[in-house]
Amino acid sequence: MFRISRSEEQSRTVITIDGQLSGDCRGVVETVCDQAASGGKPIHIFLRHVSTVDQAGCSLLRRLAARGVRLLGRGVYASYLVRTLSGQPVEKL
Numbered sequence: 001m002f003r004i005s006r007s008e009e010q011s012r013t014v015i016t017i018d019g020q021l022s023g024d025c026r027g028v029v030e031t032v033c034d035q036a037a038s039g040g041k042p043i044h045i046f047l048r049h050v051s052t053v054d055q056a057g058c059s060l061l062r063r064l065a066a067r068g069v070r071l072l073g074r075g076v077y078a079s080y081l082v083r084t085l086s087g088q089p090v091e092k093l
Contacts, residue, residue, distance in 0.1 A: 006032055012042045018049040023056030033064060044070045047078035061085045 001019040013036040017029070029045075036043050045064065050073075053061070058081070065071055065086035073082040 002028075004028060004032055006036060008039070008041075012044050013039055014044050014046055016046045016048050020051055021047075021053045021057035021060075023054060026056055026060050029060060029064075033069060042068075042070065044072055046072045046074070047081060048074050050075075050078050050081070053081060058085060 002021065002025045003018040004025075005016045007014050007016070015029075015032055015036060021029070033043060033045075043064075045061070061071060061081070062085050071082045071086045073079040
């Protein structure tokens with residue numbers, strides 16, 4: 001299962017991902033991020049209830065982080081991914 005949602009806040013756009021992030025979902029995540037980028041606000045990807053991320057999903061998150069997208073995580077696994085993929089300190093929502 002995979003679910004993605006987008007919410008607009010005053011100072012940022014938050015894209016929330018739940019479930020399994022795999023290569024099959026890559027196009028959807030990139031499309032939502034590209035649409036959010038057109039708004040001009042910083043983009044934060046929140047890995048909320050993420051159970052697994054395959055190699056393609058990790059590559060996608062790494063590329064997005066390199067483009068300036070901030071990764072956020074909740075839980076042990078998602079927090080570990082955030083630290084590993086972006087080198088950022090873990091931030092909770």
